[in-house]
Structure formats: C-alpha cells, structure tokens
Amino acid sequence: MSEEKKNLSTTYDPSQVEEKWYEYWNSQGYFHAEPNAEKESFTIMMPPPNVTGQLHIGHALDMTFQDILTRWKRMQGYEALWVPGTDHASIATEVKVVKKMKEEEGLNKEDVGRDGFLERAWKWKEEYGGRITKQLKKLGVSCDWQRERFTMDEGCNEAVKEAFVQLYEKGLIYQGDYIVNWCPECKTTLSDIEVEHEDKPGKLYHIRYNLKDSDDYIVVATTRPETLLGDTGVAVNPDDERYQDIIGKQVIVPVVNREIEIVADDYVDSEFGTGLVKVTPAHDPNDFEIGERHDLEIIKVIGDDAVMTKAAAKYEGLDRYECRTQLIDDLKSAGLIEKIEEHDHSVGQCYRCDTTIEPLVSKQWFVAMDKLAKPAIEAVKDGDINFVPDRFSKVYFNWMENIRDWCISRQLWWGHQIPVWYCQDCDEVIVRTKEPAKCPKCASTNLKQDEDVLDTWFSSGLWPFSTLGWPDNKEDVDYFYPTDVLVTGRDIIFFWVARMIFMALECKGEIPFKDIYIHGLVRDSEGRKMSKSLGNGVDPIEVIEEFGTDTLRFSLITGNTPGNDIRYRPERVESSRNFANKLWNASRFVLMNLEDFDLEAIDYGELNYTLADQWILSRLNKKINQVTELLEEYQFGQATQELYDFVWREFCDWYIELVKPRLYQQENSVDRQTAQYVTWFTLDNILRLLHPFMPFITEEIWQHVTAKEEESLMVSHWPEADSLVTNNQAESKMELVMDIIRSIRNIRNEMKVNPGRKITAILSSEVEGKLAVVEEGKDYIADLANIEELTISKEVAARPEQASTAITSEIEIILPLAGMVDIEKEIARLEDEIKKMEAEIKRATGKLSNPGFVNNAPDHLVEEERRKKEEYSAKKVQLEETLASLKG
CATH class of the missing domain: 1.10.730.10 (Isoleucyl-tRNA Synthetase; Domain 1)
Structure with a gap:
C-alpha cells in the first residue's frame, strides 16, 4: 500500500472532510438515477419540507432514515432514486409574504393585485426557498438533485390540473355550500385535520327561549351565545321523555324574536346540558347536518373577518367576542339568563396562526370521499401496502372509515389556481387543464377563472407520481413507480399518507408505495415536545x-x-x-x-x-x-x-x-x-x-x-x-479465551496491580476439551493479561498459600499473590475500604430507617438510597473475600 494511502491524519476533523466528499459525490453524478433495464429500481420520495422552513431535528431524523435506505440499496446494486423537493405551503408562505409587504412596503395584497402579489411571492421563494435545501445537503442526503421538484413547478402544476379534471369528470369533485373551518386571520378555509383542538376554560350559558303563545319557556345551554342570532331551530332527542310534548312547537329566539321550530333528532345527547340544543346551521358542522335533515334556514351572522354581519341586527359590525359580551348583558337585562357555569371545552385553532376557527357555511370545492376511501382501505387490509410498525394501520383505518368529504378550495393567491372558468354571460362552468378560449355553450370569450387555489395537500397527494413526470413522462413512471417505501412521522398519516394512497389508486390505478415506515418524534431529554415557547429546540446545523x-x-x-x-x-x-x-x-x-x-x-x-x-x-x-x-x-x-x-x-x-x-x-x-x-x-x-x-x-x-x-x-x-x-467452534473457543482474559484483568484491577507488571498464572480444569482450548489460546492469554509464567494443567499439585482465584467457564484461575502485590499494604488498603463501605451502609440504613425521609422524599431519591445500600453491601462482601484470600 502506498505512503499516500496509509497517511491518515492524527485526528478526525469533520469540517475538513464533509463538504469535500459531498461535492465529489454530487459532481460525479452518484446521486442521479435513470431507467436501467439491467438493474432493479429502488425509489423513495422525500416528504417535501415547506419552502418556508428550515432544518429542524425532526427533519434530520426523517432524512437520515431515508438516506440510510438509499445508500444501502445503491450499494446493493439497485438503481436507487431518491427524489427531493419542497412544498409551496400555501398558507404559511402567503402569511410570510403578506407580512414582508406590510413591513417593507406598507402594502397589502389588494393594493398590488393578484399578479403583483404572485410576483413578490415567487421572488420570496427564490430568495428564501433554497435555505432548507442547503441545510439538507449538510446532512449528507444522497438524493437526486438533478430531479429536484417543487409542488408549484410546471410539471407538478400540470399533474394537479390533470388530476382535478379527472376527478371532476368522474363526479368525485363538486362545488357546494357547506360548513367549513374558516380562519379569520388567514382568511381561508382549513381541512378538519388542519384544525388543532385544545381544551380551554370557558362558560356554559343557560338561556331561556320562550314558547310561542305561552308563558312557558325552555332552557338551552351553549358555549357560544353569539351564534343564537343565527338560530333556526331547537333540537331534542326523540327518545327524551321530558320533551315529548313540545316537539313540533315554536319558540322565540331571544333578542331577534325569530320564531323557530323544535325538532326531534337522534344527534342530540340528552345527558349534556339541558338536553335541548340550539341549531345554528351556518356556524356549526353538527347543526349544519341537523339543518339539512330538517330543512332549516341558514342564516350567516358571523362574517369572514369574524365580525357580526347585517343579519346580526343591532350587533352588526361588532367583533364576535364583543358581541358575546354585549349580548349576555342584554339577555341578563331581559331576565333570560338561567345560569352561567364554568365549563372547559375543546376549541379549534388554526394550525398556522393559532387563531380560533370559525365554522362558516361557504361555497367551496370538495372531493367526495366515499368512493375514494374504500380501495385505499382495502389496499392496506390486503397487505399491498404495509405500515411499519403495523399498529399505525389502525390509526389509518380509524380516520379513513370515518372520513368526511374533503374541502380542497382555499381563499389564497399563492398555490395552484383551481382550473375552473365561469362564463360571465351564460353561467356555464368550464373545467379544463388548459385555459379555454371561449365558452363551449355560448361561445362567449367573457370568461373568469375561479380565484381560489387548491389545498396544498392536493398537490402533495400526487407527489409519488407527479414528481416522476406523470401524466407525460411514461418511461420514468413505468420504471420507478410504484415507489418502494415512504418514510414519515406519525403526525401526518392523515394530512398526507392517506391522501397519497387514495389519489394514487384513483389517478394511477396503482399503490403509491409498498411500505410506510412511521417514526416517532424527537423530544427533549425530559420527554417534552420541542417548541419555541419552551425554548428546548435543537438546531441540527449547530x-x-x-x-x-x-x-x-x-x-x-x-x-x-x-x-x-x-x-x-x-x-x-x-x-x-x-x-x-x-x-x-x-x-x-x-x-x-x-x-x-x-x-x-x-x-x-x-x-x-x-x-x-x-x-x-x-x-x-x-x-x-x-x-x-x-x-x-x-x-x-x-x-x-x-x-x-x-x-x-x-x-x-x-x-x-x-x-x-x-x-x-x-x-x-x-x-x-x-x-x-x-x-x-x-x-x-x-x-x-x-x-x-x-x-x-x-x-x-x-x-x-x-x-x-x-x-x-x-x-x-x-x-x-x-x-x-x-465458524461457531472458533467463536466458542475465542469466547472462552476472552472470558479468561477478562477474569484475570478484573482480579488485577481489584488488587490494584500495576498494569505494566507481569504476573504468574495457573489455569486448571478437569474438562479435557476446555484445557485444549486454553492451550490453543495461551499466547493470547499471556499477551493480553500480561503474564510471564503461565501454567496449564488438569490438576494443581502445589496450590499457592496466598492467591486470588476465580472460576469462569469451568476453568479455575489461580493468581499467586507473591510477586504480584505487596501483601501487607494490600491487606491494609482492603481493611480501609471495608471500613468505608461499613460507614456508607450505616449512613444509608439510617436514612432508610427515617420515616421522614422515606415518606416525604421523592420516590427516585428513596430508590437511589436503596440501590446504593445494596451496592455498598455487595462491595463489602467482595472486599472481605479478597481480604480473606490474602490472609490465607
């Protein structure tokens, strides 16, 4: 081997090595993959981090798993493709761009218009979007940067439009008025799984509703009294015997004096509150469904900005919480408050800005999930797709089997604009992958595209095949698809994993991946989730x-x-x-x-x-x-x-x-x-x-x-x-030799023998086979146990009077003390050590006998003292045995 080859620096300095090798690997094209008929493919898709993001410790874990798999498969001879990319993150990116415009230019979106805003958004993406990519490279990821994708690049955009049109033409995408989760701050809808629920202290208001033409009244309990302004019904469980005589009667909504009907509906929980539920179809998803079943009017009293609408009568223009305060005062003045109780309840918040969500009825685009969910469930049940570990399949099934239609429209400008055009002259709805020149119904050119964009997860749902060039690049898709494994965290099984499965089965007719490796979260040393508020995050780059x-x-x-x-x-x-x-x-x-x-x-x-x-x-x-x-x-x-x-x-x-x-x-x-x-x-x-x-x-x-x-x-x-x-026999023999060496070293350490001092040793056993192994390994024993005179025999004729002994694997080890230690000094040292152990045992026994300590100290401290006492006692026994052998 050449001098250059063997010349490795004295110490390892990562800073001198990492960038050098990463640039070399990349420049040599080792990360790149192409269809190769002589090799089997291995494909993995990087879960695209948000273009707004930066590398955090969770990313580092996730990407390391993927890189291990990719490098391993590449070394095994596969044509290994790992496709990297980033997600446009509609809401998060728009929030950042809007904030930047306001701080630097004093402008909002409407001031610059859609084109002006998108120009700034793309500029922001080019300026900041590459940050996480650079950080991923520092992590050593061996993904194919020649194939790097962005969910809004031209190819992905074409795939999104193709998928939308396909689903629409099959009747799986529809537009309708439906209750949605609305963020008043981000000014957009959110899917159910983008709403984070948190238990918060609140109040349960018991409000009187007078029956029409009667002095009687009913009491309805609610956590959101401001919504009563939009009440169009009261519901009761049909089996609730208390209210059988009032079903079908009319009551008067307080303050607005609207007459509404009491209806019977199985949804109502008779045990909650008074067993009567006010129904506000425009502002609660469950009320919306009750309203549909009973054909109740929909009255929207809270607007998109969380301000009360004209339908809220005298409360128009008030913030929803200001309205609540004033309304409660008015109800008290009218003697319509029965009581107010403290009540903790779940509050939905926007996963991006933490603003409290407002359920609103709105015209949106939806994906009908019944038909899509069934084959996606079967693919996992049949074993075509496997969760690792398998327990996460139950989480998947639970969500998929109870799935609701997916609201896919977002009231944003940054994202995939919905490929739908409306004829302004005949109201024709035109759904195409390309912008139509004229209306197919009336030939008008007066067309306007839908202003909303698609939910970010719609484009992410196509990721396993859109990144390979679907629907146009047949060669890459045929060779690399379906992919082999998806690596992701358990927190996005609903957001992303499920959507990729049902979108792939519908659009491609194939599963998107064979295995789904689910990893956990990285928590701090105390087991807490890492967060900015706790200040316990770890920067992987540092x-x-x-x-x-x-x-x-x-x-x-x-x-x-x-x-x-x-x-x-x-x-x-x-x-x-x-x-x-x-x-x-x-x-x-x-x-x-x-x-x-x-x-x-x-x-x-x-x-x-x-x-x-x-x-x-x-x-x-x-x-x-x-x-x-x-x-x-x-x-x-x-x-x-x-x-x-x-x-x-x-x-x-x-x-x-x-x-x-x-x-x-x-x-x-x-x-x-x-x-x-x-x-x-x-x-x-x-x-x-x-x-x-x-x-x-x-x-x-x-x-x-x-x-x-x-x-x-x-x-x-x-x-x-x-x-x-x-060679199991060689392993067994070597294990015996190593046991002997370990035992001799332990004795030397216990006896404080100078490591450089050579000693005498006798190894004895009545088992012939064992002695043969010892004979075979005697040079190793002598060398690593530092023995100058080694005797191996079946019987020990002259056993030393003073010796330290041990037995391991049916071999007796005898180490004569003469010449190995100064016996008198060693006896004195051992006696001192024994006294120290006795003092520690006495101290620990005293603490453990003290009820004040045992009953009041933290459990882990009490347990620690018990453990110490046991260790001291065992050490004392060991020292006494050694002392006895020294004294003969």
Missing part, C-alpha cells in the same frame, strides 16, 4: 458544526425503534463522537501496519488463519447477515447498535489487540501477511456496513484503506455473507 454530520446522524438513529419517540440527549451525541474517534484511531493503526500490504500479491492458499482470525471473520460474517436483515425490517436503531458493539468491542478492543504480535513480525512472513489481510478485510467491510449511517468518515477512511482502484465507497458493493466463513 450540532453538525460542533460535532460533525456523522455524529448527529448516528446519535439520532442509535436506540431508535419503529414508531416510538426518541429523546435527544447531548451525552448520546458525545458517545457517537467517541465512536467516530475510536473508528478513526483504529483505522490509523491498521494503516500504519499495511505499508508492505499488496492485495494483488497475496497467495490465499498460503495464508495461515489463527483462532483469532477465524473468530473475527465469523463474527463479521454474522454481522453482515444481521445488519442486512435489520435494514430489511427497518430496524435502524438495532442495526446501529450491532455495528457499534462489533466495531468498538470485538474489532477494536479485542481483535486489534490479539493481532498486534503478528503485525509486528518481519515483513513478508506468512503470519504477518495473514494478519494484514484479515485486518484489512475486516476494516474494509466495517466501512461498507457503516457507510449508510456515517457516510463521510467512512468514505475518508476507505479512500486510504481500499486496496483496489475503486472510485468511491458510496458506489462500492454492499458486503454479502458467506456461510462457509461462519
């Missing part, structure tokens, strides 16, 4: 700048289990950094001992494999199998743990130490060549196995380690296990 990308990635994946939340702990990041340094230093040692190593010149038939060689090759072979199987099962956290243990403990802590004597032999000796080859081969495969998880450090080391003229670790082949290499 972590990368301090510790490096590989360290962040490895720390996020280690210990992760499918579907479960993880806690971000700084100590885990430091542990991952230590692992990277361990790998680096071990690689440096290996390289320093490969100066005369020539892979091409090796005569494999002459190699002399020792027990240690057979052991490490067998262990490596099993790790290749294990890691591959774990990745196939999406067990990323377990895969990293297996690699961590193998690299740190078995390769670095054991094999490198075991192989050193042979590496230090004279050049060209068979033993040295064998040691060099096995060490190189193991390290080479370790780097391949680790590459998907830690791409930068592995590439840098591999460029020095590889003995072949290969371009990059990234496009090298994934290791394949060979059953002929597995």
Whole structure:
C-alpha cells in the first residue's frame, strides 16, 4: 500500500472532510438515477419540507432514515432514486409574504393585485426557498438533485390540473355550500385535520327561549351565545321523555324574536346540558347536518373577518367576542339568563396562526370521499401496502372509515389556481387543464377563472407520481413507480399518507408505495415536545458544526425503534463522537501496519488463519447477515447498535489487540501477511456496513484503506455473507479465551496491580476439551493479561498459600499473590475500604430507617438510597473475600 494511502491524519476533523466528499459525490453524478433495464429500481420520495422552513431535528431524523435506505440499496446494486423537493405551503408562505409587504412596503395584497402579489411571492421563494435545501445537503442526503421538484413547478402544476379534471369528470369533485373551518386571520378555509383542538376554560350559558303563545319557556345551554342570532331551530332527542310534548312547537329566539321550530333528532345527547340544543346551521358542522335533515334556514351572522354581519341586527359590525359580551348583558337585562357555569371545552385553532376557527357555511370545492376511501382501505387490509410498525394501520383505518368529504378550495393567491372558468354571460362552468378560449355553450370569450387555489395537500397527494413526470413522462413512471417505501412521522398519516394512497389508486390505478415506515418524534431529554415557547429546540446545523454530520446522524438513529419517540440527549451525541474517534484511531493503526500490504500479491492458499482470525471473520460474517436483515425490517436503531458493539468491542478492543504480535513480525512472513489481510478485510467491510449511517468518515477512511482502484465507497458493493466463513467452534473457543482474559484483568484491577507488571498464572480444569482450548489460546492469554509464567494443567499439585482465584467457564484461575502485590499494604488498603463501605451502609440504613425521609422524599431519591445500600453491601462482601484470600 502506498505512503499516500496509509497517511491518515492524527485526528478526525469533520469540517475538513464533509463538504469535500459531498461535492465529489454530487459532481460525479452518484446521486442521479435513470431507467436501467439491467438493474432493479429502488425509489423513495422525500416528504417535501415547506419552502418556508428550515432544518429542524425532526427533519434530520426523517432524512437520515431515508438516506440510510438509499445508500444501502445503491450499494446493493439497485438503481436507487431518491427524489427531493419542497412544498409551496400555501398558507404559511402567503402569511410570510403578506407580512414582508406590510413591513417593507406598507402594502397589502389588494393594493398590488393578484399578479403583483404572485410576483413578490415567487421572488420570496427564490430568495428564501433554497435555505432548507442547503441545510439538507449538510446532512449528507444522497438524493437526486438533478430531479429536484417543487409542488408549484410546471410539471407538478400540470399533474394537479390533470388530476382535478379527472376527478371532476368522474363526479368525485363538486362545488357546494357547506360548513367549513374558516380562519379569520388567514382568511381561508382549513381541512378538519388542519384544525388543532385544545381544551380551554370557558362558560356554559343557560338561556331561556320562550314558547310561542305561552308563558312557558325552555332552557338551552351553549358555549357560544353569539351564534343564537343565527338560530333556526331547537333540537331534542326523540327518545327524551321530558320533551315529548313540545316537539313540533315554536319558540322565540331571544333578542331577534325569530320564531323557530323544535325538532326531534337522534344527534342530540340528552345527558349534556339541558338536553335541548340550539341549531345554528351556518356556524356549526353538527347543526349544519341537523339543518339539512330538517330543512332549516341558514342564516350567516358571523362574517369572514369574524365580525357580526347585517343579519346580526343591532350587533352588526361588532367583533364576535364583543358581541358575546354585549349580548349576555342584554339577555341578563331581559331576565333570560338561567345560569352561567364554568365549563372547559375543546376549541379549534388554526394550525398556522393559532387563531380560533370559525365554522362558516361557504361555497367551496370538495372531493367526495366515499368512493375514494374504500380501495385505499382495502389496499392496506390486503397487505399491498404495509405500515411499519403495523399498529399505525389502525390509526389509518380509524380516520379513513370515518372520513368526511374533503374541502380542497382555499381563499389564497399563492398555490395552484383551481382550473375552473365561469362564463360571465351564460353561467356555464368550464373545467379544463388548459385555459379555454371561449365558452363551449355560448361561445362567449367573457370568461373568469375561479380565484381560489387548491389545498396544498392536493398537490402533495400526487407527489409519488407527479414528481416522476406523470401524466407525460411514461418511461420514468413505468420504471420507478410504484415507489418502494415512504418514510414519515406519525403526525401526518392523515394530512398526507392517506391522501397519497387514495389519489394514487384513483389517478394511477396503482399503490403509491409498498411500505410506510412511521417514526416517532424527537423530544427533549425530559420527554417534552420541542417548541419555541419552551425554548428546548435543537438546531441540527449547530450540532453538525460542533460535532460533525456523522455524529448527529448516528446519535439520532442509535436506540431508535419503529414508531416510538426518541429523546435527544447531548451525552448520546458525545458517545457517537467517541465512536467516530475510536473508528478513526483504529483505522490509523491498521494503516500504519499495511505499508508492505499488496492485495494483488497475496497467495490465499498460503495464508495461515489463527483462532483469532477465524473468530473475527465469523463474527463479521454474522454481522453482515444481521445488519442486512435489520435494514430489511427497518430496524435502524438495532442495526446501529450491532455495528457499534462489533466495531468498538470485538474489532477494536479485542481483535486489534490479539493481532498486534503478528503485525509486528518481519515483513513478508506468512503470519504477518495473514494478519494484514484479515485486518484489512475486516476494516474494509466495517466501512461498507457503516457507510449508510456515517457516510463521510467512512468514505475518508476507505479512500486510504481500499486496496483496489475503486472510485468511491458510496458506489462500492454492499458486503454479502458467506456461510462457509461462519465458524461457531472458533467463536466458542475465542469466547472462552476472552472470558479468561477478562477474569484475570478484573482480579488485577481489584488488587490494584500495576498494569505494566507481569504476573504468574495457573489455569486448571478437569474438562479435557476446555484445557485444549486454553492451550490453543495461551499466547493470547499471556499477551493480553500480561503474564510471564503461565501454567496449564488438569490438576494443581502445589496450590499457592496466598492467591486470588476465580472460576469462569469451568476453568479455575489461580493468581499467586507473591510477586504480584505487596501483601501487607494490600491487606491494609482492603481493611480501609471495608471500613468505608461499613460507614456508607450505616449512613444509608439510617436514612432508610427515617420515616421522614422515606415518606416525604421523592420516590427516585428513596430508590437511589436503596440501590446504593445494596451496592455498598455487595462491595463489602467482595472486599472481605479478597481480604480473606490474602490472609490465607
């Protein structure tokens, strides 16, 4: 191996490596994929982060999972395509652009018009939209940047129009007046799943409604008294015996004096409030459905700006909450308030601006979900699509089986403008993918396009195939679709996952992906959700700048289990950094001992494999199998743990130490060549196995380690296990040898023996096979336990009077104390240690005997004291045994 190859710097500096290799990989086209008849495809679509966003720790976790899969499959020989992109995020982006216009220009949307606003929005996107893309590159993502997409690029826009027209022509998209979630701040509708519900303290107002032509009255309870101005009915459960005699009668709405009917409806819960429900079809989704069943009038008393309308009579122009206050005062004055109770209730809020949602009746575009939901449910039930872990399929079914029609129109300008035109002369509705030149009914050219845009999730729902060029690019779609796996968080199963499934089945007639890997959220070290208000968020870029990308990635994946939340702990990041340094230093040692190593010149038939060689090759072979199987099962956290243990403990802590004597032999000796080859081969495969998880450090080391003229670790082949290499017997033997070494080292540590002092040891066993193994591994034992005189025998003829002993795996270990320790000093030290343990036991016993401490201290402190007492007691026993052996 050349001098240049073996020259690895003393310490690993990620800042000197990461940007260099990322630019190299990208410039060489390694991330790019094209249809290839000689390869099987592997396709994964990046969940498009908002163009307004920046990388957060959740993104880092999500993208790391995807990059691991992509790099692994690429190394396995697949034509691996990972398509990146960003989402236009209608509401979030419009809010930011409107705010910028107001602050910098003193203008609002209407001042500049639609074209002027969109010009500013596109400019904002170009200026700020690339931020998250740059951050993703720092994370090492190996996605195909040549295929980067944006949900409002020309291709995606054509796909959106095509899908809309297809669904409309099949009768699956319709326009109608319906109750919607309205955000008065964002001035747009929201889908049900874009409304976040939060329990808040409020009041339950019990209000009297007088019966017509009677001195009697009923009492209706409501949390929103201002809506009574739009009441057009009162509902009662038909089985409620209390109110049978008033069903069908008229009551008078307070203040506005409107006559409304009492109707019977199964929706009403007789146990809630008074069992009577005021019905305001224009301002409550349940009331709207009651109103439809009973043909009740719809009166809109709250406007789009949350201000009372003309229909609210004297309250017109008041904010909804101002109206509530004044109305309650008026009702009290009229003696119509029965009582007011404190009442916590669920309040819907806009997921973007936290404004309280106002349910309003509005003319909107909807997707009819009955027909679309059924095949989407069956695809998961039949196993065509699999949730990992499977428990999330229940969440999916629960939502899909109770799904309501999807409101897809938004009162915004930034987004996909609905491809519908209205003839201003004959009211014809024209739905086309291209703008019509004239009305097909009356030939008028006086056409106006619908001003609303589509819900952002409509375009995102087409993501698995619109990004491949559907409906025009047949070659890419045929080769790369359906995709293989979707990686996403559990929080968008409703928002996105379900919509991709039913849109794909309807538009493409195929599932969008085979597997859905659901991961949990990243929480802080205390288990809290990260948020700006708590100030507990973690900036991945800051972590990368301090510790490096590989360290962040490895720390996020280690210990992760499918579907479960993880806690971000700084100590885990430091542990991952230590692992990277361990790998680096071990690689440096290996390289320093490969100066005369020539892979091409090796005569494999002459190699002399020792027990240690057979052991490490067998262990490596099993790790290749294990890691591959774990990745196939999406067990990323377990895969990293297996690699961590193998690299740190078995390769670095054991094999490198075991192989050193042979590496230090004279050049060209068979033993040295064998040691060099096995060490190189193991390290080479370790780097391949680790590459998907830690791409930068592995590439840098591999460029020095590889003995072949290969371009990059990234496009090298994934290791394949060979059953002929597995050697369970060698593993069993080596485990026995290591147990002996560990036991001797433990005794040395307990006895405070200087690490440099050589000692005498006797190993004895009546089991013939065990002694044979000890004989085979005696050089390893002598070297790693620092023994100058080792005796191996079935029986010990002359047992030393003073010795420390242990038994492990049916082998008795006898270490004569003479010459190993100063016995008198050691006796004195042990007696001091025993006194310290006795004092600690007495202290802990006293605390635990104190009712004040046991009953009043936090449980974890009491438990900690119990644990300490047990540890001190066990340590005391151990010290006393050692002392007894010293005293003979």
